[in-house]
Amino acid sequence: MAKVILFNKPFGVLSQYTDQRSPSPRPTLSAYIDVPGVYPAGRLDRDSEGLLVLTDDGKLQAKISNPKHKLSKSYYVQVEGAPTDKDLQPLRDGVTLKDGPTRPAKVRLISPPPLWDRDPPVRFRKSVPDSWIEITISEGRNRQVRRMTAHIGFPTLRLVRWRVGSWTLDGIENGQWQETQA
Numbered sequence: 001m002a003k004v005i006l007f008n009k010p011f012g013v014l015s016q017y018t019d020q021r022s023p024s025p026r027p028t029l030s031a032y033i034d035v036p037g038v039y040p041a042g043r044l045d046r047d048s049e050g051l052l053v054l055t056d057d058g059k060l061q062a063k064i065s066n067p068k069h070k071l072s073k074s075y076y077v078q079v080e081g082a083p084t085d086k087d088l089q090p091l092r093d094g095v096t097l098k099d100g101p102t103r104p105a106k107v108r109l110i111s112p113p114p115l116w117d118r119d120p121p122v123r124f125r126k127s128v129p130d131s132w133i134e135i136t137i138s139e140g141r142n143r144q145v146r147r148m149t150a151h152i153g154f155p156t157l158r159l160v161r162w163r164v165g166s167w168t169l170d171g172i173e174n175g176q177w178q179e180t181q182a
Contacts, residue, residue: 002057002182005038008172009052011118015043029054033177041065042140042164049118050075050161051169060182064164070103070138071165076113078122078158079149082129085109087152091135095151099141102148106136115160116174122157130157 009015012027019025026046038054041064055061063069088107095102110132122130131154135145146156162169172178 002055002060003035003038004057004060004167004180004182005033005035005054005177006167006169006172006180007033007052007054007177008169008174009044009049010175011049011120012046014046015040015052032175035179044161045143045146045159048159048161049174050159051164051167051172052161053164053167055182057182065140067139067141072136072138072163073140073161073165074134074136074163075145076110076115076160076162077133077135077145077149077156078112079131079133079154080128080157081154082131083109083133083152083154087154088133090152091148095148097141097144097147097151102141102144103137103139105148106134108134110134113160113162118158134162136163 014026014028017028017030019028037056039061041053041055041061044050044052053064064071091105091107094104112132137144145159149156167180
């Protein structure tokens with residue numbers, strides 16, 4: 001039976017167990033998870049938060065991280081500005097980034113989700129509004145969601161992955177993890 005760990009990765013933590021950077025290493029998974037033999041299935045940028053799935057099963061790891069399997073991932077995204085439904089339509093149609101066209105995404109405007117406070121907090125500017133969207137993609141290119149929102153003119157301020165496949169962050173506090181079934 002595959003071991004599966006669902007980790008609510010805090011902002012600023014690398015999605016790996018060691019940091020080769022010297023002299024000031026950054027926080028890694030080793031500060032949070034002491035379970036031998038499990039490794040991240042995919043990545044979550046250091047400046048992104050939320051669900052990171054770890055497993056000891058190589059086939060499951062490939063299924064989660066390889067875009068050919070089209071496993072959907074959902075994100076709560078705080079963007080700069082106030083997009084309308086019309087502004088979000090290009091994301092639903094698929095946009096062309098420098099590394100090629102994206103698959104169509106599911107996107108909707110949402111109310112601010114009930115999330116933990118981020119440390120450090122997202123910058124706040126009185127003169128520039130911000131909004132929240134939920135976006136679901138079935139790819140996972142480098143910084144894809146951030147590049148997609150910037151492409152339509154609404155840069156990402158905060159990015160929280162909430163769901164990978166059928167796994168969610170429900171009930172998992174920031175910086176905490178739980179073991180579950182594959």
